[in-house]
Amino acid sequence: MSQKFLEIQNELLPKVKLENIFKKDEIKLIAGVDLAYWDVNNTTHGTCCIVVIDYHTKEVIEKVYSYGEITIPYIPGFLAFRELPLIIDTVKKLINLPDLYMFDGNGYLHYRHMGIATHASFFLNKPTIGVAKSYLKIQGTDFMMPKNQAGAYTDININSEVYGRTLRTTKNVKPIFVSCGNWIDLHTSTEIVMNCINKESRLPIPVRLADLETHKVRKQLSHL
DNA sequence: GCGACAG
DNA sequence: ATCTTGTCGC
Numbered sequence A: 001m002s003q004k005f006l007e008i009q010n011e012l013l014p015k016v017k018l019e020n021i022f023k024k025d026e027i028k029l030i031a032g033v034d035l036a037y038w039d040v041n042n043t044t045h046g047t048c049c050i051v052v053i054d055y056h057t058k059e060v061i062e063k064v065y066s067y068g069e070i071t072i073p074y075i076p077g078f079l080a081f082r083e084l085p086l087i088i089d090t091v092k093k094l095i096n097l098p099d100l101y102m103f104d105g106n107g108y109l110h111y112r113h114m115g116i117a118t119h120a121s122f123f124l125n126k127p128t129i130g131v132a133k134s135y136l137k138i139q140g141t142d143f144m145m146p147k148n149q150a151g152a153y154t155d156i157n158i159n160s161e162v163y164g165r166t167l168r169t170t171k172n173v174k175p176i177f178v179s180c181g182n183w184i185d186l187h188t189s190t191e192i193v194m195n196c197i198n199k200e201s202r203l204p205i206p207v208r209l210a211d212l213e214t215h216k217v218r219k220q221l222s223h224l
Numbered sequence B: 001g002c003g004a005c006a007g
Numbered sequence C: 001a002t003c004t005t006g007t008c009g010c
Helices: A002-015 A079-091 A116-124 A186-194 A205-222
Strands: A029-040 A043-054 A060-070 A100-104 A128-132 A153-158 A161-167 A176-182
Touching: A002 A116, A029 A079, A029 A205, A043 A079, A043 A205, A060 A079, A060 A205, A079 A116, A100 A116, A100 A205, A116 A128, A116 A176, A128 A186, A153 A176, A161 A186, A176 A186
Parallel strands: A029 A100, A100 A128
Antiparallel strands: A029 A043, A043 A060, A128 A176, A153 A161, A161 A176
16 A cells, blocks of 8 residues: 555655745735544544635634544654545635645655645645754754744755754753745745744644634534 | 654 | 543642
């Protein structure tokens, strides 16, 4: 199974572009994407929630979700294959199409530069950013802890290539791991993430809201 | 058997 | 990811 997955990701890799294909003032709507899981008998079910906000006012513009059985197991390095089917299904329900998507997980910061944010971009056809809460160690490379100051960061350099960035979004709180998804550069990715931080969470608003939403939906669905 | 391991 | 209460601190 994972052999076929490897082939698919290796074919996509050459199409990744870590450059902005947009102008900053064109970014109006940003979506956060997340999933939550629960078990029914011996099968795993999941819900995908997408929350769209106005990048400038942070107002919630739209929320959509879908749910279904999850058939692909979680395998480190192949998260996209597990979560993409439900994500694609959910995106179809959006009325307000986002200018950019933020994911709970990595993008270019991945064994084959094909974390879920990067992989998903080819189905969404929009710029994407990866935001992970924990570190995925690649080739034994640890990350350097940034200074304890909001906005401080350290680049994750592996074999003379920058895979992503350890970003302290909030003082006195663990850093997050930001990486390019596709069609955007790391500098702009960092800037957009920081512009989506408030006192409520170390996570950018779109991802945080999508996370909260998946918990609500799960509580509702798993109690039926 | 042991340790690694985004979500 | 998920299983789970209280509790320390700003």
